[in-house]
Amino acid sequence: MSTTSTQPDLLYSEEEEALRAAVRDLLTDHCDAAGVIARTESDAPHDLEAWKALADGMGLAGLLVPEAKGGQGATHREAAVVLEELGRAVAPVPFLTSAVVATEALLAFPHSRLRSSGGTPIADDLLAELASGRAIGALAVALNVPAGGAYPVVRHENGSLHGELTGVADAAVADVLLVPADDGGLYAVRSDAVTVTPQASLDLTRPVAKVVLDGAPGRLLGDAEPAVRRALRAGAGLLASEQFGLADWALTETVRYLKERKQFNRPVGGFQALKHRLAQLWLEVVNLRAAARNAADALASGEHGEEVAVAVAVAQAYAAPVAVRAAEEALQLHGGIGMTWEHPVHLYLKRAKADSIAYGTAGVHRSAVAELVDLQAP
Structure with missing residues (x-):
């Protein structure tokens, strides 16, 4: 598992890359774009089969839960890698809400005296249920x-x-x-x-x-107050990784499409104006990755002080506009096909827009950064 040092290492470890590959393979099999679109047209948009494979098959529902309480004992860095892949697939699964936010709220009661009829802390019983995928x-x-x-x-x-x-x-x-x-x-x-x-x-x-x-x-x-605050901070910090995964998909898919699409008998991607737009977007997406990784690493440190608050606020202040812009560029540069319901780009734009107000808007987080570092808010 990941370790934390005075100078954070934001590069992905071999274990994190292996986790990424496993999650991506599973989502390729269980969460294709056509299936996600079909679910949005039904009364059951959640893909509980994919969630079962992630939660039960891979044990990811308990990623943040200590091993002593029935979980995997991993850190927010590993959870961030999972969320990057879920963002790339716009996966309709409750990982962020259950395995991160609800789990973090329960982890706020490590020594609770409130016990179930079996004698164990109520929070621990619930953690075990969530971690197992039950x-x-x-x-x-x-x-x-x-x-x-x-x-x-x-x-x-x-x-x-x-x-x-x-x-x-x-x-x-x-x-x-x-x-x-x-x-x-x-x-x-x-x-x-x-x-x-x-x-x-x-x-x-x-x-x-x-x-x-x-x-x-x-x-x-x-x-409630400390538990809710802890849960929402973790949700905001790791949401940035989902937003990075979404933005990275939008950029990668747009570049791939523009290499294939032709106008005047040449690839559209060869036009200088589009190269400049994509280069600027690439820089923003790379910066988003750094901000998201820094937030995940700060949360993984186990501390909940001012440094963590700053890392989370910076990540969210930056993530929302970049994810939205990446999805908007993908929609526009896909041309006519991007405007169709059958193409998945609209799912990414809607997720990016919804994520931009989740756990606080970019403006709220910019104000938080200003207050935390004692600067006048814009």
């Missing part, structure tokens, strides 16, 4: 909420939860929801105790939903 988790906080931002809570009354929460990503496939309440606690609620209603979403591969709790029973995990 259950999918989701933090019941709107996808657009940044780390440290205000989030809605439900009412806790007489041992049950009441209220509604909107914009919860992947709630439709979650088996357990981690719900913040007005008493300051974070509660684990089974999905069969709530009503989940799909909401309109630009990104059909990561749908959001409204969750209604009407007297739902919940198991208290601990204080």
Whole structure:
């Protein structure tokens, strides 16, 4: 597994490259573009078969969970590699929401005294379920909420939860929801105790939903605020790797297409104006990779201080506009075929647009960087 030093090594290790190859091979077999598009037209956009192969077959659902708690004991660097490949495939699987965000929230309770009937901490029981792939988790906080931002809570009354929460990503496939309440606690609620209603979403591969709790029973995990903050920070930091994977696919696929497409009996990619556009985009994508890798490495350090906050905020401030621009360039430079529903580029543009407001906008993160390093915000 990865190690952390004073000077971070942002290059990929042999183990990380092997992990990348394995994930890419699996997604090639289970998550082709035509299949993803077909799922967006159905009532079941999530590819649970691909998720089972990733979670159960490869053990990736428990990547961030310590081995002592039933996981793989890996770091955020390995999770980042997985997210790069998921971004390249626009894979409709709940890795980010369950294996990263919900898992990080549960990892915030390492020594909880709140125990199940079996005597083990409730958070550990849930971690084991998520790590094994037996259950999918989701933090019941709107996808657009940044780390440290205000989030809605439900009412806790007489041992049950009441209220509604909107914009919860992947709630439709979650088996357990981690719900913040007005008493300051974070509660684990089974999905069969709530009503989940799909909401309109630009990104059909990561749908959001409204969750209604009407007297739902919940198991208290601990204080919500530090757990939610930790989860959203990890989500934002590793989302940058997904955005890099998306942008890298858009650039690579566009270059490949322009080498094949011809005008005036010569490849379009040979036109100088397009070369300049692609060269500029390449520079931006390379810089995005560096920012995303730095955020993943900072999170992998195990610290949650100011340096990690800066690395995450810098990555997100840079990632969103680059991913959106890469997808927009891909759409435009594919010409007429790029405007068709059958071509997958629209999936990448929608994911890039949705990611640009997930866990805080670029503007929110730029302001966070300014505050963290004591500079006047733009």
